[in-house]
Amino acid sequence: MFKTRITELFNIDYPIIGGAMHLLSRAELVAAISNAGGLGILASTTFENPEDLRKEIQKTRKLTKKPFGVNLNLFPAMRPRPVEKDIDLFIDEGIEIVESSGTSPEPYVPRLKEAGIKLIHKVAGVRYAKTAERIGCDAVSIVGFECGGHPGLDDVTTLILVPETVDAVKIPVCAGGGICDSRSFLAALSLGAEGVVMGTRFVATRECDVHPKIKEWIVNAKDSDTLLIGKPFKLASRVIKNKPALTAQEMEAKGASLEEVLPIISGQLGKKAWETGDVDAGILTLGMAVGRIGKVLTVKEVIDEIINGAKQILERLKRH
Numbered sequence: 001m002f003k004t005r006i007t008e009l010f011n012i013d014y015p016i017i018g019g020a021m022h023l024l025s026r027a028e029l030v031a032a033i034s035n036a037g038g039l040g041i042l043a044s045t046t047f048e049n050p051e052d053l054r055k056e057i058q059k060t061r062k063l064t065k066k067p068f069g070v071n072l073n074l075f076p077a078m079r080p081r082p083v084e085k086d087i088d089l090f091i092d093e094g095i096e097i098v099e100s101s102g103t104s105p106e107p108y109v110p111r112l113k114e115a116g117i118k119l120i121h122k123v124a125g126v127r128y129a130k131t132a133e134r135i136g137c138d139a140v141s142i143v144g145f146e147c148g149g150h151p152g153l154d155d156v157t158t159l160i161l162v163p164e165t166v167d168a169v170k171i172p173v174c175a176g177g178g179i180c181d182s183r184s185f186l187a188a189l190s191l192g193a194e195g196v197v198m199g200t201r202f203v204a205t206r207e208c209d210v211h212p213k214i215k216e217w218i219v220n221a222k223d224s225d226t227l228l229i230g231k232p233f234k235l236a237s238r239v240i241k242n243k244p245a246l247t248a249q250e251m252e253a254k255g256a257s258l259e260e261v262l263p264i265i266s267g268q269l270g271k272k273a274w275e276t277g278d279v280d281a282g283i284l285t286l287g288m289a290v291g292r293i294g295k296v297l298t299v300k301e302v303i304d305e306i307i308n309g310a311k312q313i314l315e316r317l318k319r320h
């Protein structure tokens with residue numbers, strides 16, 4: 001059940017992708033997602049030294065025999081090294097699946113294709129999904145306003161973006177932004193998606209290596225406990241409503257420049273927050289799904305609940 005072109009393309013049991021999460025999508029979490037039947041994606045930007053990325057790929061391979069992917073982060077501000085260097089490394093390590101995000105992967109598609117790599121590009125607007133199809137991506141993920149990481153600048157929700165994207169392209173579409181359980185998974189498939197991409201839900205799992213206080217914060221969070229920063233600088237980020245986020249929001253409202261806001265939103269402070277559990281130490285990106293997560297589970301429990309719960313919903317709907 002739930003076999004789609006996405007499960008076929010990536011040779012996975014369930015159409016559930018663990019979207020790359022900078023600093024968090026490391027070997028243990030990625031392998032756990034793949035072992036549970038989904039597709040884990042390593043976040044390559046976490047590793048400033050390419051040899052550390054190589055080691056993490058090798059470690060992941062030791063922890064799972066199932067397919068997994070690596071993220072090619074094309075947000076210029078987030079790149080620790082030239083894109084080509086990562087692609088060399090992916091090819092050298094025999095990576096078979098790449099999730100790209102940020103600017104268009106067009107310049108890199110020929111090389112990835114030549115190496116037999118399957119490419120899923122993540123976008124936050126329908127027009128970018130059309131570009132992904134035109135330039136030869138095998139699949140596309142579309143993420144809505146609710147998502148952790150970077151939603152688009154137009155504030156359009158997942159419920160609207162997914163069917164629009166499905167109607168606009170022929171390649172398989174994965175839906176992201178607010179998907180966290182069987183109900184939202186099945187809703188995404190009902191909208192025409194052939195898979196889902198989830199980030200926030202996987203942070204509150206046993207295998208995610210962040211401080212337990214962060215997971216506790218998520219369990220207690222409300223749906224309104226995130227906000228958007230960065231829109232004036234044309235890169236929106238959904239982050240938790242903590243002290244630095246409120247300060248950044250206030251500065252942006254007063255017309256502060258990126259240079260002025262940068263010290264508050266620095267990645268180093270965010271890293272400290274994930275590691276120490278001091279939620280006010282830095283900016284932490286998470287999606288609105290924080291309001292719908294009530295328990296820290298294992299990755300397998302999350303994925304089993306999605307699949308078994310979705311089957312039960314279908315049974316219930318049939319009886320109506």
Ligand SMILES: Cc1cc2nc3c(=O)[nH]c(=O)nc-3n(C[C@H](O)[C@H](O)[C@H](O)COP(=O)(O)O)c2cc1C
Nearest residue numbers: 019020021022101147148149177178198199200287
């Ligand atoms: C903590 C965190 C870090 C993320 N880092 C990245 C990243 O480095 N690259 C990327 O393409 N997406 C990143 N994302 C986005 C996710 O891959 C995924 O698209 C998103 O979380 C889906 O929405 P959801 O959070 O509502 O599930 C991140 C998301 C979170 C929550």
